[in-house]
Amino acid sequence: MTHQTPTPRVLTLLTEDWAAQALAEDVRRALATSPHILSPRWLYDSCGSALFEAITRLEPYYPFRAERQLLADHAAELLAVACPDAVVELGAGSSEKTRQLLDAAEGLEHFMALDVSASAIGDALPGLAQRYPSLSLSGVVGDFSEHLHATVVGERRMVVFLGGTVGNFYPDERRDFFRAVAESLRPAESLLLGVDLVKEPRRLVAAYDDPQGVTAAFNKNVLAVVNRALDADFDLRDWSHVARWDAEHQRMALSLVPSTAQRVRVKSLDIEVQFEAGEALHTEISTKFRLPALQDELRGCGLAPTRVVTDGDVALVLATR
DSSP states (O other): OOOOOOOOEEEEOSOTTHHHHHHHHHHHHHHHSSSEEOOGGGGOSHHHHHHHHHHHTSTTOHHHHHHHHHHHHHHHHHHHHHOOSEEEEETOTTOTTHHHHHHHOSSOOEEEEEESOHHHHHHHHHHHHHHOTTSEEEEEESOTTTOGGGGOOSSSEEEEEOTTGGGGSOHHHHHHHHHHHHHHSOTTOEEEEEEEBOOOHHHHHHHHSOTTSHHHHHHHHHHHHHHHHHTBOOOGGGEEEEEEEETTTTEEEEEEEESSOEEEEEGGGTEEEEEOTTOOEEEEEEEOBOHHHHHHHHHHTTOEEEEEEEOSSEEEEEEEO
């Protein structure tokens, strides 16, 4: 008899029009305030996701390769400390790097992927089911800022948040996230956090402003997303990608800047905004951390760091409630 891998369960907590409504709210807020700040979540439509995959293969973009290698080298050690029977990945995407954890896991019973993209979960889970037939697999189509309550699985979870994504949060947002994770964890459950570390600014800028222009195309694509979804008229030819090191806040700051003054209309929102030449639309921050300060921040939010591994460029921090 041929063994059939069971179909992973997927719970959908976002309405079909969630993305459209959230984008409209974000754009309305971004264009009504100064400085103009647009959430980085809209960088990742299908085109943006493909461009980001290309970025991860560029030589100057060290974070993806470094974190993947760190997981390969230390997964067994981290799992031995956390002793999970379940792994929950937030913002799972393709779960490519998480396979380093799953490959090293002994006694793991459950894996759950949470992502706002139903297609990302739908694409990733069948491959994981084939690779790990003994695991109980499930997915949640949801937003980790709202749906952590839906990630209760097993008896002792390790919640995984990789890719330096926590660096995209502003400080208050980051602390709110840490507190929410801490509140969602049961005693002895843990968070495995991937972060990028402060380093020489020229190297950081090179990672976010490659000479091939892939990162520029990735950043500018968000204007195409807004044009298509909200019937806006951003002229992509007149906007330039800017990546700079903000030393005061220890973060890379990405923005889009028009070379000439222009009036932008977003027809579906009935909004018109005047941008002066050089006036930035901020699209993403990527905070770089110093480990002692990060560990103190985690403790202040109810998460006790229990193990840190690093190669000097990036770090994995395991923190327990």
